[in-house]
Every structure is written in C-alpha cells, then in structure tokens.
Amino acid sequence: MKKRIVISFLIIMSPIFLMAHNPLSAVYRLDAKNDGGILKIYLTQAALNKSLKDIYGADYINALSGKEFKELIVGYIKENIFININETRINLEKGGIRYGNHQTDLTFITSTIPNKIENIDLEVTAFKENDHHQTIFCFNKDNVIKEKMVLNSSNDFKNSIVYENHADYSYLMIGVSVMLFILILVTIVFKLRNKKLALLFKV
Secondary structure, three states: OHHHHHHHHHHHHHHHHHHHHOOOEEEEEEEEOOOOOEEEEEEEHHHHHHHHHHHHOHHHHHOOOHHHHHHHHHHHHHHOEEEEEOOEEEOEEEEEEEEOOOEEEEEEEEOOOOOOOOEEEEEEOOOOOOOOOEEEEEEEEOOEEEEEEEEOHHHOOEEEEEOOOHHHHHHHHHHHHHHHHHHHHHHHHHHHHHHHHHHHHHO
C-alpha cells in the first residue's frame, strides 16, 4: 500500500520536477478513458509569457484583461496541438485553466479515445518560438504510462508510435507457453512409462 502511494505521488509530482529542472519545458499528460480522455498541461509562466509576447506583442498582451488573457492561452494551446489516435483526430473540448505566478495549468476533456490503441501521431508546436524549448508528452492508459515522448526542434516537435502488433505478440507468447508446457508434460509421462516398463522386464 505504501509503495503504491509513493509511486502515485511521484507520477503526480513528476511534471513539477521536470519543469523545475528545465524552465523551458512544457509537460502534457493524456489519460485515456473509455468515454473520453483527460489532458493535463503544465506550463512555466516565464516561457508562456515570453512566447505570447513574441507572437502578439507586449503592448497587446498588457492591454488584455485577466479573462481575455486566459482565453488567449486556451486558444493558443488548442491551435498548436494535434493528436491523432488510430488515424482519428482527438479534439480538446471542455477545459479549465489555473493561472499562477510561476506555473499555469490547463485541463481539457478530449473526444473519445479508442479502447485499443494502434498508433499515435503527435505534433505540439506551442512555444516552439522559445529557444531550446521542449515538450514532454506522457500517454497514460489503465493507470500505466505507456509512452513518454520528448518533442523539440530536432524532431520538428513531432512523433509517431505504432502499437499494431503488440496484441498479436502477447497471444503468440501464450500459445508458445502452452505448447511448451504440454511438451514437458508428455516428456515426463513417457519417461515414467519407460521406467515402469524397465522395472517389469527386470522382474
């Protein structure tokens, strides 16, 4: 029980540790659910402010009200993230934002995520204007993080993963294990039978 609590705490706190290590990092965590996923985004305030001011200009940003600035952040994120699973676009739907002095967090409910994941195509261009920016994207299904991808200028802020053959391999391993067990069992039976025959001949 204690071990599970520690692991859960580390998973929850890992975005904070990652951004503390690199203030130019943004962390995206997608938790797949049967009726739609939950995407959580963790941004450093310094990187967010710099990027938006570079794009829209400091005067424009400074003239915005708090509500308008939050709406600008949400719109900017939605326009600069593309998630395709099994060749289907995953859309960001309802969401919320918590704006802080050092960190801004966003949470979105996404459109339905397939139960069986065959492939993921990901592109996150938000904040690419910032030098040395990188995005850490975590995909979590059934409370197990399946993948952790790093997007930066070296891969043009894109990544793709294919899972198509994973299930087939699992069934193959089960089949091989069953066949191996049967082979061992038959070998043992034959050895015991031969020993009994040998004893009968000796008598």
